Amino acid sequence: MPKTKKNNEENAMGSGQLDGGLQIKGRLWVEYEGQTYLSWGRVTLLERIGEHGSVSAAAKSMKMSFSHAWHLIEDMNTLAPEPLVEKQTGGRHGGGAWLTDAGKLAVKNFWQLVDKFQNWIKHEQF
């Protein structure tokens, strides 16, 4: 059963309720040498691959096109010190995919960062 983190707002990954209807919102991502490496969407995709065991099922669960998901994975694998996702091609259903230890760690570290961000934003005033 997918247990991926839900993003409860369209764009925000952090949100703090303030008095009088005001809310501070925020997003975080990680770049490598100026290129997007990990973001909410990318890390959710990684997580879904871990849950579904294939790129196509992971993409489908996010209503993302297979080619976009494939592109994102190639991009992350290239930017990471070692690949985050391994894929086995072949067969009518396009083979399987799984997270490497580096991939699992990237997911864990990113959500930890998001948790800390959410905690920070929750305590901020405006």
Added chain:
Amino acid sequence: MPKTKKNNEENAMGSGQLDGGLQIKGRLWVEYEGQTYLSWGRVTLLERIGEHGSVSAAAKSMKMSFSHAWHLIEDMNTLAPEPLVEKQTGGRHGGGAWLTDAGKLAVKNFWQLVDKFQNWIKHEQF
């Protein structure tokens, strides 16, 4: 002389340099009842109005269309407890515009929040 804060990255308003070329990046904005109220672009527009004394000059300095700037100002004025910008229409050049005390405070508070965010992000690890 414009002394508006510069956003040194395309999308990010916060940035922390980590080892090995990784950088945490982030954006913040403030919503009122689920609608964008203040963001980097909106607050920069406010600041430019304060500097230039007109909506058209402020918009031009940001390479923003006049109509888009006008729309953003109307939106902020509507969402704010009291208007942030006052405008005097008329004349060939479309009159002048200036920040109210509430507008100056919104700018100050937003940049303070951004400063705290930048400080937070700078000390985070990934």
